[in-house]
Amino acid sequence: MLRATLKSLLARKVRLLLSGLAVVLGVMFVSGAFVLTDTLGRSFDAVFADAYEGIDVNVAGKPKVALSEMQGEPVPTTVPAATVQRVDAVAGVAEATGVVTTDGAQLIGSNGKVVTSFGPPQLGSNWQGESDLVKLREGRAPGADDEIVVNAALAQAGKVKVGDRVGVQTPLAPKQTFTLVGVFGYSGDRDSIGGVNEIAFTTPVAQRLLLGERDVFTNITVRAADGVSDTRLRDDVARTLGDGFEVKTGAQLSADASASLKEGLSFFNKILLGFAAVALLVGTFLILNTFSIIVAQRTRELALMRAIGASGRQIIGSVVLEAVAIGLIASVLGLGAGIGIGALLAYVFGNLAGGLTLAGIGVPASAVIGSFAVGLVITVVAALLPALRAARIPPIAAMQDVANPDRPLTRVTVTGGVITGIGAVLLFLGLSGTAGGSTLAVILGGVLFAFIGVALLTPLISRPVVSLLGAIFAWSVPGKLGRLNSGRNPRRTAITAAALMVGIALVTGVTVILDSAKGSIGALARDNIKAELVISGASAGPRPASFDPAVLEKAAALPGVQLADGEYGDMGMVDGKVTWLAASSDVTALQRIFGAKATAGDISRLGPDQMLFSSDTAKSRNVSVGSTVTVQASRGEPRTYTVSGIYESSELTSPVQLPPQAVKDFAIPKPNQGFIQLAPGARVADVQPQLETLLADSPEVSVADRDAFVAQQTGSLDSLLTMIQILLALAIVIAVLGIVNTLALSVLERTRELGLLRAIGLRRAQTMRMITVEAVVISIFGALLGIVVGVGLGAAVVRALKDEGITDLILPWGQMGLFLLLAAIIGVVAAVLPAVRAARINVLGAIAHD
Amino acid sequence: MTATVGRHSQAAARANDVWKVYGTGEAQVAALRGVSAEFERGRFTAIMGPSGSGKSTLMHCLAGLDSVSKGTVQIGDTTVTGLGDSGLTKLRRDKVGFIFQQFNLLPTLTAQENILLPMSIAGRKPDPAWYDTVIDTVGLRDRLGHRPSQLSGGQQQRVACARALVARPEVIFADEPTGNLDSRSGAEVLNFLRNSVREHGQTIVMVTHDPTAAAYADRVVFLADGQIVSELIEPTADTVLDTMKKLDTPVEVAG
Known part of the structure; x- marks a missing residue:
């Protein structure tokens, strides 16, 4: 008896950990996001601090058009060459140098294609000679107007060597040919600083190609004389030059540059946190379900505790304590995994960006606090409902046969209806643009409410839909039994299916929106552009191809x-x-x-x-x-x-x-x-x-007929879609864990029944088929729900974007069919372990009364 | 030898020097110690004994639910001992019926579906005339569409009996079938079991600790300490009770 108790406790631990896995994944995303942004942020700081080390004060022009980060790439500003002498004359200035440096100088590699960048600038500059930072590795400095030098990383990427004739294009000038006379590196034997590539020209050529004017520089770098502080010199220079210039210290410059990159990083961070939220939402369903089943299984035990004097509060306490333990373990595991993932992503990102030297992997306090807060709160909140239910078990239940009466679904349905309604209203407000500045928050809130609401409505829907779905499998006895089992506990089936719904709904919604956008763009281009051929190209950097x-x-x-x-x-x-x-x-x-x-x-x-x-x-x-x-x-x-x-x-x-x-x-x-x-x-x-x-x-562009042009224009949407689908696949993986968990618990719960079926002649294979049908019915139900909800959300967004040119609502039938097929496969896969377990049940052990 | 073979063909189930040993070494416990018994066709046999005597173990071994440590078990002309899982499944499907103390009905199925379940699992159709006979005998015709939760304990057990009978197995094993029933429902079920033996020639082996229940059987086999110690033909509740009392006194057992 003791052994049996210990065994069931151990079995429960495994199950709890399985559901805890969902929390682990969610927490992993949270901590991973923080670790990644912290690590990259500090790496950027280091890069810029390094790059601006030799600059005490910097003088730049003011931009003609003030743009925010979202409006476009900043355009290089200029200062007249005469300003260099004026700055040089300021007391305390040891040396003032006119610098030309702009983004968008592209080397055409030996294969005739532009060397691309995934983000770091492609600088064009005037060669200012070697310095503490810049060292020529081979060849010599550019002396003539058709000579250039490039940094070692760029020479490698373009497969060019000293003496080659190479093509260069800039935003202002089409392709021109130069002789590569030298290759340079940076202090510390680096080929590049933070993945930045650089082409250096003679000063007049740099001015003409990069700025389009003679005798101007983008900025003037100033070295202070000994004993002169940077800030004082900055103020002196600013006073001398008057308005129209931006004068900053090197430290300021580095901080500004780093801050603007970090802004991009924080966007990335938000995306990761968004996916963490999805994972955790699905995880919440999972934990709720696990605890509900466990409480149902322990009804007799809990009632006995009540009978011998435990208070309802103590019962709640015991369940919540269990949740806290799981939450803690999941948080610790998630934090560890997150640090690993964050470090891995930082490494990948660093490589992708062309060899960003990573500062040490950092675990910011926010990652630790976030992990524990999220892991604990989610687990405890999810366990609260089952705990309350446990507390309501009357002591008399200890004396009665354990029955799982079907509680009426009225209350949960009404609640679900109300919450769905709130979600719909929020979505309407958000999408109709009346919510003002908080539009995004209102829309996200609406989506969240809609998901929870639909999840609560699901038990009601599950009965007719599941019996309809199950009818497909009713031709065999195991199929029929499986169908009946899946319709047996509508709440359990519903929550399991709802977990899958979230992932599928989001993927479907995004697919509907992007397909509609693609279709609308395509229709627009095909119907309204009266050109048979189009010259265009994908950009190799932040600027459009030209x-x-x-x-x-x-x-x-x-x-x-x-x-x-x-x-x-x-x-x-x-x-x-x-x-x-x-x-x-x-x-x-x-x-x-x-x-x-x-x-x-x-x-x-x-x-x-x-x-x-x-x-x-x-x-x-x-x-x-x-x-x-x-x-x-x-x-x-x-x-x-x-x-x-x-x-x-x-x-x-x-x-x-x-x-x-x-x-x-x-x-x-x-x-x-x-x-x-x-x-x-x-x-x-x-x-x-x-x-x-x-x-x-013009290596950046190609000529295409209209259809190819449309495909080119919408190609970026395709890769966006793929990326989102990959990330949301995680939510679906968690949902699969949920199905495995529910089934495993159900198998455990129905041990006696399975034993009976085996006793009266159900073969192992038939037992497995029965469990599989149950899983497939649940997962297809979840996918169907997800598709319906996703199409609803997608259609709402498409309608709201009508004025933005998305006029056609295109439903991705093929994709939706694919999701259903995927759901069936998910069901089969999820059933494997529970089914094997069910088939292995010891007949005697299952039916022999204890 | 010839006689044994002859009697063998008469037996619906047979145990030959069956040993069942749990654990190893010091902790070894023998639940059955060389039990040999035959259960004739068309008879209602009860297995009795104090708790721990091995009566349930014997039944589990006979039914192929549990393996034996030594000896052999046969159901009809099939040797159960040594069969693999699929062989055992086929045996249970075709030759054995079960009735449990806990009724063990599937809550998702109606009474009728529960009754027909073994047949549908095996992919066989019931003989309609026999099915009607069984339904009328158990008196459940007006309850066929009900779920187990809508039936009383006695009704549920009658459904379980019908389920065991409808496939006409070689032998039905009943494990304390009245253990969870009040005396009136219990009597109904026992009468019904006896009738199926008398009128339809069904073989039933029943494990019980209730002398009144055992009195419904044609023959009672008594177990103590894993061995058959006594036997009664045409028992009554009183003779069963007397025998049980004797078994409870160790001296008598030894004698």
């Missing part, structure tokens, strides 16, 4: 080409407001390719001082034909334009349209996309190869 504008003129001259239009864009300001500026090399493309209609004025031609507005922008800015507006592009001086026409707004038109002359002041004065309209009768297959030849020196 190509040599000369290609357009040559393309227009090709036989069969009716219209060759290049589209330029820049984030600038119109009358002081940040606005996306667009320009076409051929203004008639607006009507002939994009089908724009004039609502006022003339939109078919555009003088150098004229510009067009879209009807929406004209309305919101209170502009009409004849108004004059001031436009500031990324570079150059502000210019005044007269509004000569207004076109009807559509998804394809930009807010404002500037004349082609304006693009010289754009951050990238090269076209990002080209649209080629063919003459009637001309064939795509004839023109495309000729265009490809013209684009030989």
Whole structure:
């Protein structure tokens, strides 16, 4: 008897740990996220501190267009060369150096392709000679205008060596060829600092290619004379130069640079925490279920405790204590796993970023506190309901046969209905945009409420749906028994299925949204862009791909080409407001390719001082034909334009349209996309190869027909979808654990019954089939629920995004079918262990009365 | 020898020098010590004995639920000893019926489905005439659509009896079938078991510690300390009780 008790206790421990695993995974995400961001954050700090070590004070210009991080990449600012002498003259300055350094200088590797970056800048600079930081490894410094040197990591990535003729392109200039005369490294024998690559030119070439102006620098670095403090020197320099300059100490510079990267990291952190939340939500269902089953199994024991004088509070205490123990163990394990995962991710990230030297792996207090708080709170909260139920067991139950009466579902259904309603209202508020600043929080809250509400409604739905689903398996006796078992305890089935629902619903919802977006974009492009060929490319860095504008003129001259239009864009300001500026090399493309209609004025031609507005922008800015507006592009001086026409707004038109002359002041004065309209009768297959030849020196872009272009445009959505699906797969894995757990507990609970079935002749294989059917029914039920809820959520979001151009609701039938199939497989897999266990039940042990 | 073979063919179940030993070494406990017994076809045999005498173990070994340490067990012409799991499953499916103290019905199935379960597991159809006879004998016709939770204990046990009978097994093993019933329901079930033997030639082996229940049997076999110590033919409650009293006195057993 004692042995049996010990055995069942041990069995329960295993089960509790199994459900604790869900918490472990959730906690792992939480602590992993904190460890990762902490480690990377400190690594970035170190990198920048290092890179700016030789700078005591830095002088830079002020940006022409003030952009936030979300609005676009900052455009390099400039200071006139004469400023260097002015700074040099300030007392306390030991040395002032004019520096050109901008992001976006791309080396074309020996394979003819641009060397890409996953994030770290691709710097172009003027060669300032060797320093404490920079050391030439081989070759010499660039002396002539067609000579460059690159850092060792870049030389390796591009497979180029000293003496090679190599191609370089910058945001301002198309591909040009240089001789690589030297390769340099950094102090400490590093090939790169934090994955940053660098191409150094002679100063005049750097100014021309990177800044587009003569005699300007991006910044001036200052070394202080001995005994002069950085901050005092900064203030002195700032006072001497007056307004229009940003003067910072090296430490400030490093902190600012690091902070802006950390902002990106915190975004990453939030994503990881989001997935932790999903994992923990699913885990909550799991723990709730496990404790409910355990309490039900221990009814007699708990009643006995009540009968011999234990108070309800003591019963709650004992259950909660168990939860605390599991929560603690799960938190510790999760924290450990999280540190491991965080370190691994940091390592992967560091490598991906091109060899970021990691500072030591750090475990911030936030990771530890977060892990324990989340692990404990989730476990205890989930165990609370079963604990309360345990406390309500009357002492008389000890004397009665253990019966699991079906409690009426009214209360749980009403609660579920109310919570689902709250979720729906929150979603409506969030999606209709009336929630203001807290939109995201309201939407997420709505989703959470919707999930919990539906989970509570699930027991009610489970009866008809499960019996319907089970009908498929009713042809065999084990199938029928399995079906009946899955319908036996609606709450248990429901919560198990609900855990699977969460993951499937999120995946389905995201798929619906992204598929709809893809479909809408595709339909828009196919129906409304009257161009047979499109020149475009995926960007190799933070800036969009661009190509040599000369290609357009040559393309227009090709036989069969009716219209060759290049589209330029820049984030600038119109009358002081940040606005996306667009320009076409051929203004008639607006009507002939994009089908724009004039609502006022003339939109078919555009003088150098004229510009067009879209009807929406004209309305919101209170502009009409004849108004004059001031436009500031990324570079150059502000210019005044007269509004000569207004076109009807559509998804394809930009807010404002500037004349082609304006693009010289754009951050990238090269076209990002080209649209080629063919003459009637001309064939795509004839023109495309000729265009490809013209684009030989524009390695970033390629020419595609319309379908390929649509595929290219939506390709990023596909990879986004895959990424989200992979992360959400974790939630599904946890749900599988849930099914395993529920089944294992059910098998344990029904030992006697299984023994009986075996005694009256059920074969082992039949027993296993019975358990498998039960699992498959539960998992398909969960998947069905998930698909329905996911389609609902997705459809709501798609509807809310109608004005953003997502006009078509596309349901991914194929995917949904796949999910159902996946659910069936999940069911089979989840059933394996419990089924084997059930089949191994000792018949005698199961039925012999004790 | 010839006689043994002849009697063998008459036996629905037979134990030959069956030993059942639990544990090893010092802790070794012999539950059965060389039990040889035959249970004739068409007879109702009760196995009695004080608790710990090995009566349940004997039944479990006979039914192939438990393995024997030494000796052999046969059901009909099948040697149970040495059968693997699938062989045992087939044996249970085709030749053996069970009635338990705890009724052991599947709560998800109706009475009728429970009764027919062994047949459907084996993929066989019941003989309709026999099925009707069984249902009428147990008197459950108006309860067939009910779930076990909607039936009284006596009714549940009658369902269990019907389940054992409907497949017409070689032998039915009943383990304290009245242990959980009041005396009236118990009497109903026992009458019903006796009738199925008398009228339909069913073989039943029943383990009980209740002399009144044992009195329904044609023959009572008494076990003590893992050995058969006595036997009664055509027992009455009184003769059974007397024999039991004797068994309780160690001197008598030794004698």
